[in-house]
Amino acid sequence: MAEAARKFGTTEKPLYREPPNNIEAEQALLGAILVNNDAFYRVSDFLKASHFYEPLHRKIFEVASELIRMGKMANPVTIKTFLPADDKVGDMTVSQYLARLAAEAVTVINAADYGRAIYDLATRRALITVGEDMVNIAYDAPVDMSPAEQIEDAERRLFELAETGRYDGGFESFTDALKTAVDMANAAYMRDGHLSGISTGFRDLDRRMGGLQPSDLIIVAGRPGMGKSSLATNIAFHIANAYEPVQQADGTFRAANGGVVGLFSLEMSAEQLATRIISEQTEIPSSKIRRGEITEADFEKLVACSQMMQKLPLYIDQTGGISIAQLAARARRLKRQRGLDVIVIDYVQLMTGSSRRAGENRVQEITEITTGLKALAKELNVPIIALSQLSRQVESRDDKRPQLSDLRESGSIEQDADVVLFVYREEYYLKNREPKPGTEEYIKWEAEMNEARGKAEVIIAKQRHGPTGTVPMGFQGEFTRFFDLAEDTHLPERFE
DSSP states (O other): OHHHHHHTTOOSOOSSOOOOOOHHHHHHHHHHHHHOTHHHHHHTTTOOGGGOSSHHHHHHHHHHHHHHHTTOOOSHHHHGGGSOTTOEETTEEHHHHHHHHHHTOOOGGGHHHHHHHHHHHHHHHHHHHHHHHHHHHHHHOOTTOOHHHHHHHHHHHHHHHHHHSOOOOOOOOHHHHHHHHHHHHHHHHHSGGGOSSBOOSOHHHHHHHOSBOTTOEEEEEEOTTSOHHHHHHHHHHHHHHTOEEEEOTTSOEEEEESOOEEEEESSSOHHHHHHHHHHHHHTOOHHHHHHTOOOHHHHHHHHHHHHHHTTOOEEEEOOTTOBHHHHHHHHHHHHHHTOOSEEEEEOGGGOBOSSHHHHHOHHHHHHHHHHHHHHHHHHHTOOEEEEEEOOGGGTTSSSOOOOGGGGGGGTTHHHHOSEEEEEEOHHHHHHTTOOOTTSHHHHHHHHHHHHHTTEEEEEEEEETTSOOEEEEEEEEGGGTEEEEOOOGGGSOOOOO
């Protein structure tokens, strides 16, 4: 500030503060790019045209980056045709200004440092905008915006700024969207199993879904006792267990395989979840672990398993009745601090809405929750697996396989979800219909029971980017574990 005042030969406080910027750094970087196009690749992964303070510099960087990406040469001669010829920079024309930038260029070695300085200043300008908006809204205090909502809005904008270096949202050019789509296809090609999303750990489910896609809301629904929580816990464990971090250019880590999992368990405690996972891995029934009916060998197995699992990037939040706003705030915090690739919520009906209107009407409350979850999945760019209970009308039908209409009473679950999975086990219903032993019905029932024992179906009832259908799976109730069934081509030969 004193510097700016000295320029005008006065020590008076200036009337306004100029937003933080560094025109010299912008000129130096653009000069380096114009002299040697390789300098562009030193900054292209984090620097965008919008980070430049001077509008003309934005335009120069935009044109140069397009030319370089197309494999053409970007220098003062090739660029000047794409810039307004009549514009003046002081007493220079635009083409003279470009020539001057190139003539006074710094070496390519410094390009990354200048790029980082420009990026940091742009972030500070964005912070000022967020801060000013916060102050202005707090002063004006709109009737329809409570302080809690303002805090949530500010937190969301700050999170976006921290994640992407910009918070404005708004329109994205189709070129950027195409680049993202091609990058995603490339990642799928390089990844194990050629999946575009994160592998669930279940072969047949991955085949149908292509893994869990970023920004998708995946609803796993079923009647009590079907194994919804088991399936979600199994998937969460598989993802955390397969986690392989890889360092990126900016020093942060992303998952090459698997991922960091945030599990919101509104029903079970963290200790109950851990018991389930240990039971699944050691093949010791969880009921025996709870009652202490285990041998010394079993206990050693438990200890060895727990030591192996201590490094898993699986984080559990066991707050009951958490609101959608709290859940979003905690998920953002986890992503900033530890990284986050998948969120699992067990289960939607135990969550609460944030607005006053939602509290008055349960359907409206569930609508607010599912809409909020879909928005959070897009904001954090991670898949969210949310478990949901089904209405009782399933029980009154002869065929108890769930349908999308069974989600109806829960308002917009079906509408907001990108994928709806139903977990169904025939064995559960057959067990409850056991006739008297010795009767003809019993023999028929026994044959049906033997056919259904240890089998489950995961029904893909809705999928925005893939086929629907049924995935047959195996289920071991005592270990709360789902598993892939052997493929026919892998079965041993049978001789009649």
